[in-house]
Amino acid sequence: MNKPPHLSSNPSLLGLSSEDLEQFARQEGEQAFRGRQIHEWMYKRGAKSLDSITVLPKKWRDSLESKGIKIGRLDEINRVVAEDSTLKLLMGTFDNEIIETVGIPTDKRLTVCVSSQIGCPMGCKFCATGKGGLNRSLRVNEIVDQVISVRETMKRRPTHVVFMGMGEPLLNIRNVLDSIECLTNDIGIGQRKITVSTVGIPETLPDLAKLAQERLGRVKFTLAVSLHAPNQALRESIIPSASSYPITSLLNDCKKYIALTGRRVSFEYILLGGLNDKEIHAEQLADLMNGFQSHVNLIAYNPIAEENFKRPSQSRVGKFRELLENKGVAVSVRASRGRDKDAACGQLRRQKIETMRIN
Ligand code: SF4
Missing domain, CATH: 3.20.20.70 (Aldolase class I)
Structure with a gap:
């Protein structure tokens, strides 16, 4: 997968903009609005894990986890x-x-x-x-x-x-x-x-x-x-x-x-x-x-x-x-x-x- 620059050195999504997340979703074979959903849950709702973003397809959440991609909360x-x-x-x-x-x-x-x-x-x-x-x-x-x-x-x-x-x-x-x-x-x-x-x-x-x-x-x-x-x-x-x-x-x-x-x-x-x-x-x-x-x-x-x-x-x-x-x-x-x-x-x-x- 061709990751946005930030993800090649750090597998955390926190810090990415709405546009970056749309690009990320498209690279993952998902529609751009999935990126906006991650954005909303991360910044407004304070989601701590991708698995907790229940509006995302479970299959995609599992796939992201298997690739080591995460939100990156402390x-x-x-x-x-x-x-x-x-x-x-x-x-x-x-x-x-x-x-x-x-x-x-x-x-x-x-x-x-x-x-x-x-x-x-x-x-x-x-x-x-x-x-x-x-x-x-x-x-x-x-x-x-x-x-x-x-x-x-x-x-x-x-x-x-x-x-x-x-x-x-x-x-x-x-x-x-x-x-x-x-x-x-x-x-x-x-x-x-x-x-x-x-x-x-x-x-x-x-x-x-x-x-x-x-x-x-x-x-x-x-x-x-x-x-x-x-x-x-x-x-x-x-x-x-x-x-x-x-x-x-x-x-x-x-x-x-x-x-x-x-x-x-x-x-x-x-x-x-x-x-x-x-x-x-x-x-x-x-x-x-x-x-x-x-x-x-x-x-x-x-x-x-x-x-x-x-x-x-x-x-x-x-x-x-x-x-x-x-x-x-x-x-x-x-x-x-x-x-x-x-x-x-x-x-x-x-x-x-x-x-x-x-x-
Ligand atoms: S040593 Fe302390 S005060 Fe000095 S720059 Fe570092 S954090 Fe700031």
Whole structure:
């Protein structure tokens, strides 16, 4: 059988468009409307197996199963709900890896924080995920499933998706862009409600802009760059991968990205108590942002057991914000959610893996 490109390397249907599924059905000797039926059951009804799509002929379902073709949903391993209703889901993959996903509800929004890789090679010092290195990048179905699984568990339609979970999205650009296309066209999450967060990979931002334009037409998602320090020496000390990407080059690439897409860039800045939250740092950060079409998001650090970084006091966060505002920088403070349930990125997954090792 001549499979659609996606199926030649991954036998999962989740992530395919209605047109791809029509083509798939025709290649299988079925009529195109069978593909549309799969589409409806997968994305709207959340079907977990082809066998559960009872409108399809049983003979065809059996034949697909014998060929190893499946929807490609993940298995839930664990879920915890914090006092503020933040949901953390651990899900297992076909090769027994574990993915962590977070659902963050407010009155008007449900944001899903998705992972793009299993583990992460970037090794940021303040991050639980970075401690274990990279296992592999996620497939499209594994990214899309995270949003559907949060929708099912919370019984609510996600409104926003942020690629801020495990992994560096720019090291998995094609699958991230395919996922954005699927989330937009097949699940109904507007591209403007999607954010891709990167710590920065040398010379990829202009490529991201061009590739995104090819795949998605106009780029409307938000690019969030994890800066976390206002000078090169401090940045390298907390983000080792920054040693091969000077802050000046990163900001020049951001300017190229803005010129190519017409979108402003958001800069993430984790405040680490006593380390990067002093007045001098706010001044340096304001200088970097000068004349930039940008926005700064401040986040107070969530401690993890392995590192000695401290969470800054609320007054320190407020002061840092005020200093930036006084210099004309567009700034907001992101509230920490789910703090009573191991909120730091990758923390819950690491605990699960440790427990499995002990048992
Ligand atoms: S903060 Fe992000 S880029 Fe850095 S190690 Fe953690 S997951 Fe990777």
